[in-house]
Amino acid sequence: MKFAVIGGTGLIGSQVVKDLNAAGHEAVPHSQSTGVDVISGQGLDGAVDGADVVVNLTNSPTFDEASPEFFRTSMDNLLAAARKGGVGHFVILSIVGVDQVPELDYYRAKVLQENILAAGSIPYSIVRATQFMEFMDAVMSWTAEGDTVRLPATPIQPIASKDVAAAVAEVAAGAPLNGMRNIAGPEIFNLDELGRITLSHKGDNRTVVTDPTAGMFAVVKGDVLTDRDARLAPTRYTDWLS
DSSP: OEEEEETTTSHHHHHHHHHHHHTTOEEEEEOGGGTOOTTTOTTHHHHHTTOSEEEEOOOOSOSSTTHHHHHHHHHHHHHHHHHHTTOOEEEEEEETTGGGOTTSHHHHHHHHHHHHHHHSSSOEEEEEEOOBGGGHHHHHHHTEETTEEEEOOOEEOOBOHHHHHHHHHHHHHSOOOSSEEEEEOSOOEEHHHHHHHHHHHHTOOOEEEEOTTSSGGGGOOTTTTOOTTSEEOSOOHHHHHO
């Protein structure tokens, strides 16, 4: 099968391309660096022409109120090109519990992306993943000050990006779900606890202070970013840290 992987040079996209090609398919990465722009539409028709499957892994450059317009425009342009090119399956990556956190602009934007895809005429699949292990350093940097990192006790279920990529590649190579599949890491942690584990492993002497008002995850209510019934990935957090 031939795959057009839009956003195929990023953290997840590059691994999806590698996984699909290793399985004997032809997966071609496309991004701004290869001349494809999902906002202007430049290069899209050529990128998806002849592809059996489009995997859209592009992401908004900001997490603020501008993100909905990014996903609206990019999806409209991509779906139009995919229809013109006769694509039979369209795949996106989203977030477990994304529809349960309307307080976050970016999460509302991802729900919009899901809805645009589901309302279209092309058979589709949505893979929802829990929070990436690779993002933990960034999450701590948002609320770090001096020797202190403030984090809420929000429950999360971290997953390694390689496991996300493997799941996306598997779904993309299969029959369209016309729905969604949830994937998650094998363990659930409170975010403040995860911060302490991370700093301890790195030999970082900063202190994690539990603060229910700190950072973007402070607005998350309950355990909506976890899913015990999801397909569980194999990589445990301490093994990933090692």
